[in-house]
Amino acid sequence: MNTNILTPGGEAAIPAPTQAGPQRLTRAMVLSRPAEERLSWFTSITYVHPNLLQTVAHLQELMEPGNDIKVIALIGPTGIGKTTLIDKCLHSLVQRFAPVRLPHEVPVAMVAAPANGERSLSWRTIYRRMQTACGGVLLDQQRKAEVTNDELTAVRADRIGLAQRREFLEAEVRHRRVRLLGIDESHHLLRFGASDAMMDTLKSLADIQAETKLMLVGTYQIAPLLTTYGQLARRSAILHYRRYHLSDQPKDDSPTADEAAFREVLKKVEEDWPCEDVPQFQAAWKFVMRASLGSVGLMKMQMNQLASLQMKQKRERVRKQDGLRAFKPPKMLNQIETEMVDGEESLRGACYGEADLDDPDSAALWKTTQEKRRA
Amino acid sequence: MHDLEGASTLWREVEGPLVPATPLYGIPPRGVGTGEVESLFSHLLFLSFEQRLAPRQVVSHLLPGVEEKLGVLATSPRHQVGWAWDKHAGKEMVGMHQSAARWVRVMEAATGLTELRFSTLLPLELLTTGNLITSEERVCIDCLAADKAEGKTPYGRLLWRLGPVTCCPLHRRRLLVPLCGRNGRVAAADYGRIKLSGVCGSCGSIGHGCSKNEPQEAGPDEVWRAEQCLRVLAALPSVEKAGPAPVRAAVRALCSERGAVSSLAFRAGAPKSVLTQWLKHEAWRLNFEQLLDICAVEELDLAELMQGRLVASPCAAGLSPSRVRRRRDPVDHEAIRSALTQALTEDLSVTDVAKALRVDLATLAKHRDLYVPVREATTRRNAAAEEARHLSAIQKVEVMASNLAKRGKRLTHRNALREGSNRFAPSSVESVVLSVMRCALGGRKAKGPVVAARLGPRYLQRISEAAGRLKPEIGEAQIPLPLQEV
Numbered sequence: 001m002n003t004n005i006l007t008p009g010g011e012a013a014i015p016a017p018t019q020a021g022p023q024r025l026t027r028a029m030v031l032s033r034p035a036e037e038r039l040s041w042f043t044s045i046t047y048v049h050p051n052l053l054q055t056v057a058h059l060q061e062l063m064e065p066g067n068d069i070k071v072i073a074l075i076g077p078t079g080i081g082k083t084t085l086i087d088k089c090l091h092s093l094v095q096r097f098a099p100v101r102l103p104h105e106v107p108v109a110m111v112a113a114p115a116n117g118e119r120s121l122s123w124r125t126i127y128r129r130m131q132t133a134c135g136g137v138l139l140d141q142q143r144k145a146e147v148t149n150d151e152l153t154a155v156r157a158d159r160i161g162l163a164q165r166r167e168f169l170e171a172e173v174r175h176r177r178v179r180l181l182g183i184d185e186s187h188h189l190l191r192f193g194a195s196d197a198m199m200d201t202l203k204s205l206a207d208i209q210a211e212t213k214l215m216l217v218g219t220y221q222i223a224p225l226l227t228t229y230g231q232l233a234r235r236s237a238i239l240h241y242r243r244y245h246l247s248d249q250p251k252d253d254s255p256t257a258d259e260a261a262f263r264e265v266l267k268k269v270e271e272d273w274p275c276e277d278v279p280q281f282q283a284a285w286k287f288v289m290r291a292s293l294g295s296v297g298l299m300k301m302q303m304n305q306l307a308s309l310q311m312k313q314k315r316e317r318v319r320k321q322d323g324l325r326a327f328k329p330p331k332m333l334n335q336i337e338t339e340m341v342d343g344e345e346s347l348r349g350a351c352y353g354e355a356d357l358d359d360p361d362s363a364a365l366w367k368t369t370q371e372k373r374r375a
Numbered sequence: 376m377h378d379l380e381g382a383s384t385l386w387r388e389v390e391g392p393l394v395p396a397t398p399l400y401g402i403p404p405r406g407v408g409t410g411e412v413e414s415l416f417s418h419l420l421f422l423s424f425e426q427r428l429a430p431r432q433v434v435s436h437l438l439p440g441v442e443e444k445l446g447v448l449a450t451s452p453r454h455q456v457g458w459a460w461d462k463h464a465g466k467e468m469v470g471m472h473q474s475a476a477r478w479v480r481v482m483e484a485a486t487g488l489t490e491l492r493f494s495t496l497l498p499l500e501l502l503t504t505g506n507l508i509t510s511e512e513r514v515c516i517d518c519l520a521a522d523k524a525e526g527k528t529p530y531g532r533l534l535w536r537l538g539p540v541t542c543c544p545l546h547r548r549r550l551l552v553p554l555c556g557r558n559g560r561v562a563a564a565d566y567g568r569i570k571l572s573g574v575c576g577s578c579g580s581i582g583h584g585c586s587k588n589e590p591q592e593a594g595p596d597e598v599w600r601a602e603q604c605l606r607v608l609a610a611l612p613s614v615e616k617a618g619p620a621p622v623r624a625a626v627r628a629l630c631s632e633r634g635a636v637s638s639l640a641f642r643a644g645a646p647k648s649v650l651t652q653w654l655k656h657e658a659w660r661l662n663f664e665q666l667l668d669i670c671a672v673e674e675l676d677l678a679e680l681m682q683g684r685l686v687a688s689p690c691a692a693g694l695s696p697s698r699v700r701r702r703r704d705p706v707d708h709e710a711i712r713s714a715l716t717q718a719l720t721e722d723l724s725v726t727d728v729a730k731a732l733r734v735d736l737a738t739l740a741k742h743r744d745l746y747v748p749v750r751e752a753t754t755r756r757n758a759a760a761e762e763a764r765h766l767s768a769i770q771k772v773e774v775m776a777s778n779l780a781k782r783g784k785r786l787t788h789r790n791a792l793r794e795g796s797n798r799f800a801p802s803s804v805e806s807v808v809l810s811v812m813r814c815a816l817g818g819r820k821a822k823g824p825v826v827a828a829r830l831g832p833r834y835l836q837r838i839s840e841a842a843g844r845l846k847p848e849i850g851e852a853q854i855p856l857p858l859q860e861v
Contacts, residue, residue: 094394103487104401106394135396138436142427145569151579153567154429168427175400175425 027272035311038274043304046084047268049296050261055241056089058352062237063093063180063213069237070206073186073216073226075347076241077340081297082217083184085241086110090180097179106176109133110215113188123201127165130181130205134172142168173208180213181205187218190225199225199232220343227350240351243340244294250286262289265296274307275316291327293337302326397487398437400425404494405530408612410544410605411518415478415494416465417531417572422486424528424571431570434460441485442477456481461570463510469536470508471496490612494533498615499607502622502681504660508536512572513550515543516590519573519582529573529582537604539664539697542593544601549591555580556587599690600667600697606678614681619660621683627654629673629685642672644696668696706738715745724753764804765834772808773841780849786813808838815842816849 030041055074062072076082090108098107111129114122131139144155144164155164173181183189189198206214216222226236244258255263266281266288273279281288292299306326310316328336349356399422404413413421423430434457442456456477460468467474475495483491492498496507512531519529534540535550542549555577568576575585593601607614630636636654640647645665653659670677671694679686714728725739725746740746775794776786784790788801791809800806810824815838827835 101394102401104397104399106396108394135398137398137426138428138432141429141432141436143429143566144427145424147581150581150584152569152571152574152581153579154569156566171425171427175402176396 027274030274031276035316039304039308039311042272042274042307045272046081046088047265047296047300049244049265050257051242051244052081052085052296055085055239058239059089060093060096062239062352063097065097065179065211068235069213071203071214071216071226071232071236073218073222073236073238074241075218075220075223075238075343077243077293077295077343078219078336079298079301080241080243080295081300082241084297086182086184086215086217090182093180098177102177104135104176106133106135106178108180108182109135109173109176109178110180110182110184112184113186115185115188115191124162124165126183127162127169131165131169131172134169134176134178134181136168136172139168144168169205170208173205173212177209177211179211180215182215182217184217186216187221190221196229199229203232203235220339220346223343223346223350237352238347238350240347242344244289244296246286246289246294250289258294259285259289262294262296262299265299269300269303275310275318277310277316277318279306279318291333293333293340298328298336302328397485398441399433399482399485401487403488404491405527406532407490407493408609410534410607410609411532412494412534412608412611413530414465414469414533414536414572415475415482415491416461416468416536418491418494419465419468419482420571421528421530424569429570430461438481438485442481445480445484464512464536466508466510466536469495469533471498471500471503493611496533496537498611499663501619502614502660503663503666505538505662505664507538507663509538511552512536514553514573514583515546515548515550516583516586517546517548518543522573523582528571531572534601534605534608539667540601540604542597542601544598544605547593547598549593549597551583551586551588551590553583554587555585557585595690596671596694596697599671599688599694602690603667603670603677603688606676607681610678610682614678617682619657622666622681623654623657625680625683625685626669630654639669639673642696643668644698645669664698668698671696706734707732708742711739712742712745715739715742715749718749719745719752722752722756723749725749765837768804768808769837769841771805772812773845776809776812776845777848780845786816786849811835811838812842812845815839816846 025041030038033041059072059074061067062069074082074086090110094101094107098105101107109130111126111133114125114129128139142160144160144167146153146155172178183202189202202214202216206212216225223238226232226238244262245256246259247256250256250259263282263285266285270278270281288299292302303326306322309322309326310318313319313322348354402422402425404415404418405421406412419433420430423433426433438457439455447456468478469475475497476492479491479495479497483489499507513535514531515535518532522529534544540550553575555575557578557580567579569579570576573583574581575583578585626639630639636651637647639645640650643650643665645668649661649665653661666680667677669675670680670688671691674687674689674691676686676688711728711732711734714732715725718724718728725736728749729736729739775791778794779786779790786809788806788809791806792801807824807826807830811827811830830838
């Protein structure tokens with residue numbers, strides 16, 4: 001029902017789960033199950049909406065092996081569902097861009113940037129994670145080999161430095177033919193300063209071999225990395241995973257496109273609600289949209305909490321007290337919104353699909369041959 | 376070369392990569408489909424090197440897990456794949472027997488590659504027999520140099536491991552057992568050595584440029600044999616596909632005329648019965664070198680013969696078989712009698728006589744009147760020698776014990792080891808005598824060695840007597856120290 005994302009061309013971009021998991025069930029089937037199972041089923045549902053579809057379509061365009069884009073940044077507000085989107089998309093990307101893959105190849109490798117409180121960025125940790133994600137084994141036992149005077153000797157494993165670790169990673173990427181090297185939570189990389197040196201390093205990762213692309217997934221904080229350096233901007237693209245905006249004076253009868261899309265998602269949430277007693281989300285769509293700042297991911301997170309609280313009540317009744325705890329308090333929402341607004345502002349005119357075609361000189365590009373003849 | 380379905384199924388649950396992948400890179404062996412195909416042993420070393428791992432790490436930490444995934448449970452470490460993996464330079468890995476099949480199965484699962492059996496002699500399993508693989512690695516220095524010149528990492532060819540091959544068919548020079556010739560150079564530390572075919576294991580010289588020996592020119596016979604083996608290796612897939620029947624049919628066709636089998640057996644240096652039985656029974660296999668000899672005398676191409684075709688090999692003209700038919704000369708009984716008589720006076724055994732005359736003991740035993748006295752004389756001599764050895768050991772221990780007593784030292788193995796010129800190894804008979812003697816002297820900490828039971832009552836009696844002689848000299852020195860009693 002609502003588990004498959006269809007691209008504009010009708011091709012399945014996110015495959016249905018293969019295992020006999022909770023998503024295969026319908027609400028009618030689930031309602032008779034214990035609370036835990038119902039909640040698990042509801043939590044696992046991913047709702048499809050236009051912004052998600054657009055992001056996936058753009059991602060697929062950018063992933064085409066023929067283009068010259070080497071660094072793709074998937075940027076969106078916190079909690080909108082970037083990681084979920086990537087998790088769901090990666091397998092289909094593998095199928096699409098590496099349909100025939102040899103058993104030792106790893107077309108896609110995704111890691112999370114470390115956020116372990118260290119004072120300096122541990123590239124060694126990142127390289128190790130990447131190598132593991134690329135299929136590397138027995139990393140601690142690896143040793144570098146040197147050729148001097150036509151003689152091949154090994155370097156002791158305990159003397160493996162960062163440069164050697166990097167070499168091991170490069171060899172892994174080459175041998176495993178990694179097409180997409182992704183770093184989730186890449187805004188963690190920014191906490192350590194020296195962003196130019198970091199971007200040089202990241203870009204060089206994408207340059208290990210011609211067919212490899214680097215994907216950075218993170219919040220608006222990573223945008224300046226790609227827009228500040230011309231060298232990088234030339235070969236990178238920013239995919240903005242947008243939220244839905246609530247108009248200043250929302251009307252029930254004539255909603256904007258964003259509002260209609262959000263209401264459609266709420267309708268689906270109502271249809272899938274894991275309790276007998278269903279809250280009237282559609283009726284309160286303005287409140288829900290405001291409380292989740294137009295972010296479907298944030299809304300889903302709060303709905304999960306609400307469902308969980310409702311299930312703990314006697315006869316699973318909807319109560320106002322549960323709503324108080326399920327939805328974000330205003331102060332926190334304000335903080336999130338401020339960051340979102342600032343981020344959106346910083347990305348204005350920098351994203352994929354936002355080329356400036358208002359220039360009257362560009363109009364000639366779009367005239368058909370017939371019109372040109374007439375002219 | 377790659378098995379997509381099988382490998383993906385096997386590695387679906389691997390942690391780490393998002394997409395299941397085999398633990399080893401799927402780099403195919405070099406020279407696949409040619410006579411210069413890489414051996415499985417060299418391939419394993421190369422894959423380990425490419426992953427920057429020591430082959431031992433791969434063999435002991437990676438491959439047992441792979442085999443477990445294949446459903447083979449090792450009952451003990453000895454049964455794990457990889458036990459003594461590099462013994463005789465991976466001989467078991469590249470042969471044509473069960474162990475090679477097991478290695479192929481594991482390596483194919485670990486790399487996702489198929490057809491690794493063509494890096495071994497497994498395709499010849501049903502066709503031929505014989506101990507074909509050499510126990511050491513041999514190399515053609517010129518081939519390795521050519522690899523280097525092409526910018527490739529040198530590799531070990533399966534061809535070089537074949538026993539009948541003594542030279543390189545391309546460079547016509549003999550193969551060498553690599554031996555580092557860097558005199559006075561400190562060999563690389565253990566951690567610095569890289570185990571890789573075509574690279575010196577001692578100094579790390581790529582292409583064995585350090586080799587002590589210079590390869591010699593090979594004769595035409597050697598070259599022809601090496602060329603035949605090269606062609607067989609190149610045709611391994613076809614040979615395996617053809618199976619054992621065509622080669623038998625082709626030889627049968629060759630021996631269709633009356634007396635042809637006897638003639639062929641005589642010329643090829645084969646026992647006639649072996650050849651006849653092989654032609655009769657489908658399950659019988661003929662030695663590879665025997666097949667090679669048949670091709671040599673009949674001027675045939677072995678690779679073609681193995682596929683059931685009789686194709687001439689012009690270069691074989693004038694070659695003789697390498698296997699010489701065993702001759703049976705009539706026994707000279709007079710000479711035997713004379714040798715046995717001489718043995719009585721010269722203190723020789725019947726074994727010595729049999730060796731000298733190249734006859735078996737049963738033949739000697741036919742001359743019972745001389746055979747029995749020679750044997751008895753030998754037994755007496757051996758007994759005397761054994762007794763002398765016992766007495767010598769007892770005397771040695773007695774002297775040492777006496778010396779220790781004079782210096783006020785206790786009679787222990789540790790003290791005995793420090794006894795200058797009288798020192799003896801813990802595994803020696805003197806050490807056993809010492810243990811028994813300590814028991815005889817009443818040392819409460821001393822334990823009688825298990826082997827003492829095999830010394831015999833007479834020997835033990837002598838040791839006891841020696842202990843009796845020592846007792847007054849040693850006194851109470853064997854009483855344990857107070858601290859030890861606590």
